[in-house]
Amino acid sequence: MGSDSPFLLAGVSLLSALHMGYLARRVGRSRMAHKVLPPSVTGPPEFERTFRAHQNCVEFYPLFLVTMWTCGMFCSEVVAAVGGLVYMIARQVYFNGYVKSSKKRLPGFYLTLVVFATLSLLAIIGILRGVLHEYFHIHL
Amino acid sequence: MGSDSPFLLAGVSLLSALHMGYLARRVGRSRMAHKVLPPSVTGPPEFERTFRAHQNCVEFYPLFLVTMWTCGMFCSEVVAAVGGLVYMIARQVYFNGYVKSSKKRLPGFYLTLVVFATLSLLAIIGILRGVLHEYFHIHL
Amino acid sequence: MGSDSPFLLAGVSLLSALHMGYLARRVGRSRMAHKVLPPSVTGPPEFERTFRAHQNCVEFYPLFLVTMWTCGMFCSEVVAAVGGLVYMIARQVYFNGYVKSSKKRLPGFYLTLVVFATLSLLAIIGILRGVLHEYFHIHL
Numbered sequence: 001m002g003s004d005s006p007f008l009l010a011g012v013s014l015l016s017a018l019h020m021g022y023l024a025r026r027v028g029r030s031r032m033a034h035k036v037l038p039p040s041v042t043g044p045p046e047f048e049r050t051f052r053a054h055q056n057c058v059e060f061y062p063l064f065l066v067t068m069w070t071c072g073m074f075c076s077e078v079v080a081a082v083g084g085l086v087y088m089i090a091r092q093v094y095f096n097g098y099v100k101s102s103k104k105r106l107p108g109f110y111l112t113l114v115v116f117a118t119l120s121l122l123a124i125i126g127i128l129r130g131v132l133h134e135y136f137h138i139h140l
Numbered sequence: 141m142g143s144d145s146p147f148l149l150a151g152v153s154l155l156s157a158l159h160m161g162y163l164a165r166r167v168g169r170s171r172m173a174h175k176v177l178p179p180s181v182t183g184p185p186e187f188e189r190t191f192r193a194h195q196n197c198v199e200f201y202p203l204f205l206v207t208m209w210t211c212g213m214f215c216s217e218v219v220a221a222v223g224g225l226v227y228m229i230a231r232q233v234y235f236n237g238y239v240k241s242s243k244k245r246l247p248g249f250y251l252t253l254v255v256f257a258t259l260s261l262l263a264i265i266g267i268l269r270g271v272l273h274e275y276f277h278i279h280l
Numbered sequence: 281m282g283s284d285s286p287f288l289l290a291g292v293s294l295l296s297a298l299h300m301g302y303l304a305r306r307v308g309r310s311r312m313a314h315k316v317l318p319p320s321v322t323g324p325p326e327f328e329r330t331f332r333a334h335q336n337c338v339e340f341y342p343l344f345l346v347t348m349w350t351c352g353m354f355c356s357e358v359v360a361a362v363g364g365l366v367y368m369i370a371r372q373v374y375f376n377g378y379v380k381s382s383k384k385r386l387p388g389f390y391l392t393l394v395v396f397a398t399l400s401l402l403a404i405i406g407i408l409r410g411v412l413h414e415y416f417h418i419h420l
Contacts, residue, residue: 007270010210014263017206021256024199038242039185039192045319052319058199059304059338062345065202066297070290102318116301123294130287147410150350154403157346161396164339178382179325179332198339205342 009072012084013065019088020061023095027054030099046099053098053105057091060112067119074126080119087115149212152224153205159228160201163235167194170239186239193238193245197231200252207259214266220259227255289352292364293345299368300341303375307334310379326379333378333385337371340392347399354406360399367395 030036030050036043041051064087072080094108132138170176170190176183181191204227212220234248272278310316310330316323321331344367352360374388412418 005214005270005274007214007267007274010214010263011267011271013206014210014260014267017203018260020203038245039188039238041192048319052321054199059334062202062342063297063300065206066293066345070294074285074287074290098319105318120294120298123290127287127291127294130285131291134285134287145354145410145414147354147407147414150354150403151407151411153346154350154400154407157343158400160343178385179328179378181332194339202342205346 006069006072006077008077008081009069009084012068012081012088016061016064016084016088019091020057023054023057023091026095027051049102049105050099053095056098057095063116067116067123070123070127071119074130075122076126079122083115083119087112090115146209146212146217148217148221149209149224152208152221152228156201156204156224156228159231160197163194163197163231166235167191189242189245190239193235196238197235203256207256207263210263210267211259214270215262216266219262223255223259227252230255286349286352286357288357288361289349289364292348292361292368296341296344296364296368299371300337303334303337303371306375307331329382329385330379333375336378337375343396347396347403350403350407351399354410355402356406359402363395363399367392370395 027050030047031038034044034047036047042048064084068080068084068087071083090108090111092108094105094112097104097106097108129140132140167190170187171178174184174187176187182188204224208220208224208227211223230248230251232248234245234252237244237246237248269280272280307330310327311318314324314327316327322328344364348360348364348367351363370388370391372388374385374392377384377386377388409420412420
């Protein structure tokens with residue numbers, strides 16, 4: 001492990017939680033702008049795209065936390081933290097694009113997938129190395 | 141860090157997971173009471189409010205876990221655990237209120253925001269202090 | 281705690297995150313097959329069941345992570361990791377069943393509940409033992 005106290009991972013996690021809170025706030029503002037009262041989640045296309053953009057971020061958020069933390073704890077904390085920051089940017093690009101049109105969500109989404117692939121691959125390498133070391137006494 | 145083994149954070153996390161399971165059960169019971177068969181999520185207003193109350197809890201649950209754990213690991217475990225218990229109460233008040241009417245969801249929701257603000261602020265202070273200490277050798 | 285570096289819990293968490301990514305992909309493929317364009321989430325019954333199957337997995341995923349990790353850190357890492365693998369199988373059975381019909385979601389869902397009950401119970405035992413030891417100096 002890189003550090004006893006993973007300040008960077010904790011800091012990026014907290015930032016990402018605040019970012020998710022900001023995106024939830026954006027949905028609330030879109031509700032007001034388009035007069036879509038809770039509990040309704042249907043309305044003008046722009047509201048529905050905003051709502052769905054946020055839902056997609058919600059669906060993937062725990063996956064992001066798991067891949068960033070496993071990458072950070074078992075491979076490299078700095079790389080994982082940078083990956084986390086790129087993920088937040090990708091999600092903001094995705095969200096802003098999706099609000100404009102369904103097609104404009106794609107660039108941000110593809111960047112999201114690149115971050116997931118990178119973090120997951122590094123995490124798998126780190127965990128396999130750890131398992132081989134711990135349970136099979138093979139040192140790489 | 142407060143403790144080597146964060147029993148309080150783990151205990152409150154587990155309680156909060158069971159609480160979320162209970163709220164999911166409430167949606168299931170509302171389905172039966174209003175005869176809304178899966179996969180449908182539309183029906184009488186009370187069912188739709190119950191469904192959306194649960195969805196909102198789901199959306200914020202990972203954010204809650206991140207803020208409570210970062211506050212607990214880098215600032216104060218006891219304060220974070222107490223904050224976690226208050227969050228659960230706030231969510232129950234929110235849920236019960238939302239089931240009755242959209243307006244009655246607000247007191248519980250505002251209490252939720254107060255808990256988020258408090259836990260986040262303490263977590264930020266703790267993490268910044270840690271980063272200054274670890275990476276810049278500044279001791280506060 | 282079982283191990284200083286919880287490789288098994290981290291490995292199963294990462295696998296479960298990849299599994300969740302696979303289920304999200306299944307919803308995307310169902311969108312294409314049934315020509316349901318984002319942001320719409322309504323369409324033919326099979327698409328709506330596929331969408332809701334994934335949503336249910338999303339709702340429970342953070343609860344799964346909390347119960348597996350608290351069980352693994354405070355009771356038994358091996359049992360928690362095995363429980364995590366069974367949970368993934370249960371979710372796949374649930375998802376495949378739900379895609380076919382609403383009724384066929386039930387066997388997988390009941391298995392999911394069995395895993396939750398087992399992991400939660402072991403976690404509660406482990407945490408209570410820890411709290412008694414740490415705060416009340418009672419050794420069981």
